[in-house]
Structures are given as C-alpha cells and as structure tokens.
Amino acid sequence: MATTTAAVTLTSDLLSDNMSVSASTTCMKAGTTADGLDQMEYVLVEIPTGDEYDLIATTPTASKGSKLYVKNHSTDETYYIAITQNSQAIGRLYAGDWMFIPADFHDAAGDIAITSVGGTNKIEYALFHEGTVLSAT
C-alpha cells in the first residue's frame, strides 16, 4: 500500500491570540483506513487568459477518495484563476494561493475547470485518485 500524507498548517497573528492550526491526513481510498491512494497525476502548465479549460483530462472514478491539489504560481497579485465545477463557481486562486480538496467527479460534467484571469497563469496541480475512466480514441 502506498502511503501519502497531506498536512496543513494555518498560522496567523490576525486574532488577539496567535493562531496555529495543523492537520494531517493519510490519503486513503474511499471508506478504508488501510488502503492508500495509489495513483496520481502531477502537472505544471501555463494557462492563457480567456477560455475555460478542464483541469483533468480523464475522469477519475466518481465518489471515491480522490484529492486534488492546485497551486497558482503567478507572482502578479492581480492575476488569478477562477475554479468551477459543473459550472458552479467555487472560488479564485490568486497569485501564490493553493487549494486541496476532495474531488467527487460525479460525471463528465463534474470535472474541475479553470479560467485564467489577468494574464497567463502558471498552474501546478496534483491529483491523487483510485482509478480513471479513460476516453476511447
């Protein structure tokens, strides 16, 4: 079994008391505690402004334990990528921002899509999953 861990630390001096929140999870297949996710895609790509693009080329198996990491490597603070799923706006990743979410991929329309705004954004993403539905040629 492959073991992949994802840890987050959030720190801030925004509040009266310094905040430090940490969490770590071992990325497991759906509904298990002993079988880790064992497949992944890892891509770095430049996205020009304008059109919306699907981030994932093939459709991972729906309702599984897939995890998606996306980072916007842009350094211009006015640049961002708009994230949507099945036409539902989720949020914006500004320069330097990252996200880590469970991804459902309930059907082909459930792909994660991104639109580059402000200029060309360089995007890094990693998808950890437990199988994909490949498109026939």
Next chain:
Amino acid sequence: MATTTATITIASTDLLSDELALTSTATLTLAGNSTGVTQASGLSRKTIVGDPAKPQIIYRAGDYTTGGANKVYIKNTSTTAAEFFTVQIDQEVVGRLYAGDWMFMPWIATSGTKETFIVSATGTVAAGDSWDFDGVTTVSADANLNNFAAAVNAKTYPNWTTTVSSAAVTFTARYAGAAGVVTGNTAITGDTVTDLADSNFTMPITSGAAGTRSESDISMLPSVVTAMTYETMLIHE
C-alpha cells in the same frame, strides 16, 4: 498588517519511484493586492446528529464578500472509515471528506439578494394599537404614527433588519432568498394589525422587492445519523 499563512506538505516515500515531498506556503492576501486578509471566523467545532439526507449549511454566502479571496478550512474529525461528509457548494457536490480528511479551498461566496419591503403606519393610530410581524409585536404608546414606526424599528426581528424614515419602516431579510414574504407590492405574509379604536389604523406595504437565493452557500451532508464532528474556519475579506 496581519500575516496569515497556509502551508501544505504532501509527502510519500512509496507512491512513486522517487520520493514525493511537496511543500507550498501561501501568504493569504485580499483579492488583487498584497494586503493581508483582515477577518476570520475562528476555528469552530460542531457535532451533527441527524438526518443524513439533509445537508446543513455551514457558511452562508450572503454574510461575506462576493468574489473576494476567501478561504475555507474543513476537517472531518471522525476516525471511523465509513463516516464521511459530503461537501457541497449550492447544489454541486465538491467531494467527500472521509475520516480524518481535511480540505482548504477558495470560496467565491456568490450571494443572492435579500428580500425587502416598506410598511408605512397609516390612518389614525391610538395608544394600545399594535402590529405583529415575524413573531414580534409592537404596541403603540401614543397617537403618533411616526412614534409608532420608530417603535417598530426599535424591535429586534429574528429574520429581518430594519430602518425607519418618518412613518415608513424598511424591512430587509437577514439572509438572501426568495422567502415569499413579499412579491412586488403584494401584502406581507403573516402580519397582524390590531386597531383598538377602529380608527382605520393600518400598516400597508408601500413597496417591496422579492429576493433571490444565494448560489454558493457551503453545506455538509453527514453519511450517517450518528454523531459526526467537523472543524471549520473561514478566512475572509
């Protein structure tokens, strides 16, 4: 300026032929500039016991800035493999948080519009006349319409906020949505006037606008009816 950072580390020694060690730190700023985020709904922990078919809203878009650089952190604290939360934005399923899983995502917080209407104290009011709306009753202390409107405005309503101008009170829903209390200029649903002296005291609606629902409320659907606990934090503009 406050500094808020989010660091992720993804590591594996056996997923690939070479070791995977990915680390990234983001300093969270307001949208489109380098000023640090200024507001946060601190870390909270909540246990849900209930119907797994009913998602529970954890953040309402109408309460936050649309299109900002908002970030949401959610963790499922369960240790039971079968217990997961399905995370949704509006009607769309984002994914499932299984036992121990966490997520950190940007949030667009697209709000709808809040229903609003104006009622005006009209006719001849007398001491003891009253108007009831949203479970709150206002009783007139004298025979002055403006004073009565001010008294209506001074009350606290569970689902509405108010402002007053002379004898007119503007009600605005606390949450965006098509509540159906008012559509255009039609009468308010559920208000009651008591006109003790039968002096034609009324509280007619003089204008209004229906609301629309928010399109990015975040909700959580537990997989089981037994108690499930999650932690959340929202960093927002």
